[in-house]
Every structure is written in structure tokens, then in C-alpha cells.
Amino acid sequence: MTSILLxxxxxxxxxxxxxxxxxxxxxxxxxxxxLPTALGMCGAVIFxxxxxxxxxxxxxRGVLDPLGIGYMQTIAFILVIASFVQLVDIAMxxxxxxxxxxxxxxxxxxxxxxxxxxxxxxxxxxxxxxxKAVLYGxxxxxxxxLALLVFTGLRExxxxxxxxxxxxxxxxxxxxxxxxxxxxxxxxxLVK
Amino acid sequence: xxxxxxxxxxxxxLAIGLIGLVCGAALALAARFLAVHEDxxxxxxxxxxxxxxxxxxxxxxxxxxxxxxxxxxAAINLCAPGGQxxxxxxxxxxxxxxxxxxxxxxIVLCGGDSGxxxxxxxxxxxxxxxxxxxxxxxxxxxxxxxxGYGSCARICPAGAIxxxxxxxxxxxxxxxxxxxxxxxxxxxxxxxxxxxxTIHVLCRSRDKGPVVKKACSVGCIGCTRCAKIxxxxxxxxxxxxxxxxxxxxxxxxEAVEKCPTHCIVRA
Numbered sequence: 001m002t003s004i005l006l007x008x009x010x011x012x013x014x015x016x017x018x019x020x021x022x023x024x025x026x027x028x029x030x031x032x033x034x035l036p037t038a039l040g041m042c043g044a045v046i047f048x049x050x051x052x053x054x055x056x057x058x059x060x061r062g063v064l065d066p067l068g069i070g071y072m073q074t075i076a077f078i079l080v081i082a083s084f085v086q087l088v089d090i091a092m093x094x095x096x097x098x099x100x101x102x103x104x105x106x107x108x109x110x111x112x113x114x115x116x117x118x119x120x121x122x123x124x125x126x127x128x129x130x131x132k133a134v135l136y137g138x139x140x141x142x143x144x145x146l147a148l149l150v151f152t153g154l155r156e157x158x159x160x161x162x163x164x165x166x167x168x169x170x171x172x173x174x175x176x177x178x179x180x181x182x183x184x185x186x187x188x189x190l191v192k
Numbered sequence: 193x194x195x196x197x198x199x200x201x202x203x204x205x206l207a208i209g210l211i212g213l214v215c216g217a218a219l220a221l222a223a224r225f226l227a228v229h230e231d232x233x234x235x236x237x238x239x240x241x242x243x244x245x246x247x248x249x250x251x252x253x254x255x256x257x258x259x260x261x262x263x264x265x266a267a268i269n270l271c272a273p274g275g276q277x278x279x280x281x282x283x284x285x286x287x288x289x290x291x292x293x294x295x296x297x298x299i300v301l302c303g304g305d306s307g308x309x310x311x312x313x314x315x316x317x318x319x320x321x322x323x324x325x326x327x328x329x330x331x332x333x334x335x336x337x338x339x340g341y342g343s344c345a346r347i348c349p350a351g352a353i354x355x356x357x358x359x360x361x362x363x364x365x366x367x368x369x370x371x372x373x374x375x376x377x378x379x380x381x382x383x384x385x386x387x388x389x390t391i392h393v394l395c396r397s398r399d400k401g402p403v404v405k406k407a408c409s410v411g412c413i414g415c416t417r418c419a420k421i422x423x424x425x426x427x428x429x430x431x432x433x434x435x436x437x438x439x440x441x442x443x444x445x446e447a448v449e450k451c452p453t454h455c456i457v458r459a
Contacts (some may be wrong), residue, residue, distance in 0.1 A: 067203060079208070079211055079215060083218065084215075086219055086222075090226050091226055094227075160319065161318060162318070162319050
């Protein structure tokens with residue numbers, strides 16, 4: 001029980017993927033302008049990262065390790081994650097059009113994101129079992145979603161606050177991201 | 193065959209190649225058996241539409257409107273930015289005929305800029321009309337006039353609204369007629385009107401004459417002179433306020449000249 005809690009808190013807060021590990025910065029900056037789009041992205045990220053953890057774990061243990069070609073993991077993971085997400089995209093369009101309408105456009109965007117690849121590689125490095133690997137992927141994605149939603153809220157407020165001209169747009173967004181990252185450093189040491 | 197004896201390069205190439213092949217085959221099968229049949233006309237209609245995604249047709253963007261046209265037989269004359277040109281192309285493509293809806297433009301029904309309509313207090317909050325309206329009913333002495341914080345200008349996809357001297361003004365030549373600004377105005381000052389109409393009562397104040405006079409020098413004081421000139425209901429009194437009925441053509445300069453507060457204008 002304790003170890004499960006440690007994984008969740010560790011992945012979501014302490015080693016937050018965006019704000020501490022600096023993975024997945026592009027969607028973090030790209031889709032954080034409006035809350036509805038950010039929410040769609042969060043759903044897609046949680047789904048893709050959780051399922052990618054499961055798929056890549058199976059690939060590593062089932063194929064790469066027995067063949068002794070673990071060093072090919074980056075290429076193999078990208079290959080498998082990309083086609084897996086495409087597959088889910090097609091299946092979702094067929095069987096759950098409503099869900100596809102909500103998440104559809106974000107799925108290809110997140111396909112080979114560094115956060116997704118990162119969670120798979122970290123899973124292998126830390127030697128998690130299958131259950132813990134999936135849990136780790138899920139918590140990391142929840143951490144990403146948390147950071148993205150907080151950041152989106154801040155950016156929506158900043159848009160109305162009329163910052164000085166030289167700071168408008170991306171500049172103030174980057175400053176905000178930096179401050180948010182500093183704030184998340186407060187969690188360091190919560191979990192060893 | 194023992195794995196240890198195989199050339200490692202060949203083994204790697206073979207393994208990764210196989211993984212790729214399996215993934216590709218799975219995708220190919222999925223595309224074949226799980227494909228969703230989509231009417232090809234939807235894409236073609238979407239190509240004809242201007243792609244402004246303004247939402248003026250009341251559908252969520254051009255693609256959604258294209259879908260509604262093909263599948264639900266929606267009216268094809270709803271696209272304001274496209275106008276006659278797009279309508280002609282749609283008619284030709286779908287084999288339908290349709291009357292063009294007259295092109296519409298937005299108008300801000302307020303003439304009280306900073307010089308004409310004084311403010312009650314200095315508002316220092318976020319530059320947003322809804323926010324200003326929430327602070328004690330807005331900082332303008334007139335409770336109906338344009339607050340001038342540009343919520344409409346920010347939402348306008350065509351950049352057709354200019355805030356000049358604390359008053360929003362729609363540039364007719366730039367307005368694409370989507371109606372997004374109508375919803376953005378917390379005081380519902382913006383209306384969609386046919387572009388051919390030129391006489392406007394630039395006031396929405398429902399206050400009585402003396403109150404209007406204190407709040408704004410160009411407000412409608414309800415003197416009813418214009419309503420007598422436009423006696424066929426083109427300008428009618430709605431309580432203390434003269435209102436133009438844009439459904440009825442009207443072009444009489446006398447109404448503009450006789451208005452004592454000059455809130456009736458030609459534009």
C-alpha cells in the first residue's frame with residue numbers, strides 16, 4: 001500500500017513530468033490557452049500514457065529482453081506507441097464516436113510525445129512490475145494534467161491582466177511556467 | 193537455431209523489422225475492417241465553405257456545417273462570410289437553389305464615447321466588459337451604454353471592431369457577419385442588421401429623458417419626433433426609446449436632422 005502511494009505521489013507531484021523533469025513541454029505550452037482544449041488534451045494524455053506504459057512494458061519484457069536487444073528500446077517503443085495510438089484512434093472512431101469527438105484531435109498530437117516515451121523508458125529503468133508500471137504511467141499523466149490545468153488557468157487570467165507589451169504572449173507564458181516549476185520544487189523531499 | 197549464434201546486427205534488424213511489420217499489418221487490418229464510412233461530399237462541401245470557423249451559421253465551425261448540409265439537409269444560405277460566391281458554388285455542387293440571405297453586419301447601438309458619456313468612477317480592474325459590468329453595474333454613468341473595454345473587439349475573428357475613445361465601433365467593410373460579438377457584449381448593445389440599412393438610433397437607454405440627458409449628451413430622450421417622421425413603424429417608440437425596425441427599409445434624412453440629441457445617425 002505504501003509503495004503504491006509513493007509511486008502515485010512521486011510521479012504526480014514530486015517528479016512532475018512537466019515541471020520537474022521537463023518532459024512534454026510542447027503540449028504544455030501549445031494547448032494551454034483555453035480550458036476546454038486543455039481538458040481534452042488531459043484526457044488524451046492520461047489515456048495514452050497509461051496504455052503506452054502497459055504496451056511498452058509487455059514489449060520490453062516479452063520481446064526485447066529475451067532477444068537481448070534492450071538497447072533498441074527507444075526505436076521499438078516509438079514504433080509500437082505510434083501504431084498503437086493510431087489503432088486506438090481508428091477503433092475509437094468506429095465504436096465510440098462521441099469519445100473520439102472529444103479526444104480525437106489530441107490523440108495524434110500526443111502520439112510520440114517525449115512524456116509518453118519518457119514514462120515507458122523510466123518504467124523499464126526503475127524495474128517496476130506490470131501493475132506498478134501501469135500505475136506509474138497513470139500517475140505521471142495525472143501529474144501532467146494537473147500541471148497543464150493549473151497553467152491554463154494562470155494563462156487565462158494573464159490574458160486579461162494586460163501585461164507590458166514586451167511580455168505579452170509566449171514570453172509571459174514562459175515566465176509563468178518557470179514560476180510554476182519553482183512552486184513544484186516545494187514538493188521535493190516529500191518522497192525520497 | 194540458438195539466438196546467441198545469430199549475428200546481432202541481423203537479429204536487431206530482423207526483430208525491429210518484424211515489430212514494424214506486425215504494427216503495420218495491424219493498422220492496415222484496422223483501417224480495412226474498422227473504417228467508418230464517411231460521405232465524401234462532406235469533405236467537398238467543407239472545401240467550398242470559407243473555413244473561417246466563425247460559428248455564424250450556429251454550427252461548430254465549417255466542418256460541422258458541411259456535415260449538417262450533407263446529412264441533415266440544413267439550409268445552405270447560412271454562411272455569412274462566404275456570401276453569394278459560396279452560395280453559388282454550393283448550389284452548383286448540391287444541385288439546389290436557394291435565396292441568398294442578405295449579408296448582415298454588426299452595429300454597436302451606442303454613440304456615447306468618453307467625451308459624450310461621462311464615467312461615474314475610475315475602474316481599474318481587468319480590461320473586460322463583463323468584469324467592468326460586475327463592478328457596481330459598470331463605470332459609465334449611463335447604465336446601458338458601451339463600456340469600451342473591448343470584449344467584442346477581442347472575440348471578433350475578422351478584427352472588424354475598433355475601440356476608439358472608449359466606444360466600440362464596427363467597421364462595416366471588415367465585418368463578416370458572424371455575430372460572435374453579439375454574445376460577447378454584457379449590455380447587449382450589438383445587433384446584427386442588414387448591411388443596406390443606413391439610419392440608426394445609436395442608443396439603447398431605457399431611462400427617461402432627464403436621466404438620459406445627465407448621463408450622456410447623445411442619448412435618446414424619447415421625444416418621439418423621429419417616430420412621427422417615420423410613421424410607418426420604421427422607427428417606433430418602445431417605451432422611452434426610439435427603436436429602428438430593420439425589417440422595414442427607411443432612408444429619410446429628416447429623421448437624422450430633426451433628432452435633438454443627434455443620437456440618430458447615418459452610417
